[in-house]
Amino acid sequence: MARRVRISIGQATGVAQLLDDDAPRTAELVWRALPLEGQALPSTVGGAEIFLPLPQPLHAPFENQTIYPIPGDLTFYLQPTGAHQAAVSGPERHREVIGFVYGRDAQIYGPVVPLPLNVFATVTEGLHEVATEIVRMRREGFGVLRLSRME
Amino acid sequence: MRHVVVRFPKQGVQARARLLDDLAPTTCEAIWRHLPLRGTSLHDIWSGRQVFLPLQPPLRVEPENCSLYVVPGDLYYYERGPHLDRGRPYGYLELSEIGLVYGRDSQPWSPRGPKVVNIFATIGDNLEQFAAACEQMIWDGAQDLEILPG
Numbered sequence: 001m002a003r004r005v006r007i008s009i010g011q012a013t014g015v016a017q018l019l020d021d022d023a024p025r026t027a028e029l030v031w032r033a034l035p036l037e038g039q040a041l042p043s044t045v046g047g048a049e050i051f052l053p054l055p056q057p058l059h060a061p062f063e064n065q066t067i068y069p070i071p072g073d074l075t076f077y078l079q080p081t082g083a084h085q086a087a088v089s090g091p092e093r094h095r096e097v098i099g100f101v102y103g104r105d106a107q108i109y110g111p112v113v114p115l116p117l118n119v120f121a122t123v124t125e126g127l128h129e130v131a132t133e134i135v136r137m138r139r140e141g142f143g144v145l146r147l148s149r150m151e
Numbered sequence: 152m153r154h155v156v157v158r159f160p161k162q163g164v165q166a167r168a169r170l171l172d173d174l175a176p177t178t179c180e181a182i183w184r185h186l187p188l189r190g191t192s193l194h195d196i197w198s199g200r201q202v203f204l205p206l207q208p209p210l211r212v213e214p215e216n217c218s219l220y221v222v223p224g225d226l227y228y229y230e231r232g233p234h235l236d237r238g239r240p241y242g243y244l245e246l247s248e249i250g251l252v253y254g255r256d257s258q259p260w261s262p263r264g265p266k267v268v269n270i271f272a273t274i275g276d277n278l279e280q281f282a283a284a285c286e287q288m289i290w291d292g293a294q295d296l297e298i299l300p301g
Contacts, residue, residue, distance in 0.1 A: 042289060045199050045260070104238055105197075105262035135242075139193065141292040 003031060004150040005121055006075070008099065009040060010049075010143050012125030012133035015150065016074050018120065023064035026076050026120040031149065033058060036098065040145035048103030050134055051079065052145050054096040060118060067114035069101040072127050074147075075117035080110045098147065102131040111132055153183065155272060157226070157251060159284050159294055166281035167301050168226055168272040170298045178228050178271040182294030184298070185210065188249070192296035194240060194288040197261055200254025202285045204296050207223035209247030212269060217264045224278050225252040227268035229259065249298065253282035 002017040009092050018027040036052060045050040048071070069075060078094035099108060099117060108115045122128065137143060153172060158165035170179040188204065195201040200223070212228055221227060226249060232251070233245040240246070240262060250259060250268060259266035274281065288294055 039290070042194070043196060044194065044289060045197060047197050049264070105240075111256060137292065139191075139293040140197070142290055 035148040038147040047106035065116035071124040074121035199257035224274035226272035
């Protein structure tokens with residue numbers, strides 16, 4: 001049975017299955033780093049995505065990548081710093097983030113081209129509730145996103 | 152030379168923009184006739200550093216002074232009819248909007264791809280403080296916005 005991760009934001013909770021077969025190294029690195037929490041940030045270029053900058057780099061390799069995420073995808077990727085993204089500072093050219101795509105019509109752009117994303121988990125329960133909460137937060141302000149192990 | 156003031160009333164932050172009457176006469180006149188414009192602005196989720204004010208009821212303005220490409224300080228007008236974009240973006244079946252571009256690396260964008268917009272004004276002063284208020288909307292959500300003759 002696949003390992004599962006709980007995703008919580010505001011009043012909503014969902015469950016995601018880790019893609020241990022398709023993204024074994026990313027899934028393991030994320031699992032070991034859980035729980036992770038912080039203020040969720042909405043994408044300003046990617047559409048229906050929120051992301052959480054990682055406090056410590058995981059150094060996950062490129063794995064199970066796509067530039068075409070779909071609703072429910074939990075992703076790991078290198079987000080370019082600089083003018084392109086809000087609230088980024090420091091000398092690094094990228095920061096590692098976990099992204100969550102909650103709706104259609106999402107494509108995560110970098111400064112020039114869409115970014116390849118490691119898809120490491122898929123939300124299989126509660127996607128609608130979590131998406132509804134995120135849409136509410138886009139109008140009312142963002143709260144804390146929490147990812148934790150279900151064991 | 153006509154100007155408008157774009158203002159976040161809650162924060163008391165504003166900027167002044169010159170209307171491009173010579174380049175976009177029809178759009179500028181339509182906007183001017185409807186001032187003051189007030190509503191709840193949202194941060195764009197596809198276009199980068201932009202916020203927009205939905206206009207209710209929609210204005211009807213033809214394409215004019217159009218570009219895909221905007222720079223910080225641009226004010227643009229854009230409209231899409233009902234059911235054009237997939238999935239009611241932002242919850243609006245149809246949308247007539249004023250977009251405010253407050254930072255670099257921005258392009259008006261929608262589920263259909265890049266948007267061709269009517270560029271009708273340009274912010275000349277206090278863009279930096281106004282931009283900070285726009286950027287804060289990424290965390291804080293929707294904010295009341297007004298556009299006044301100035």
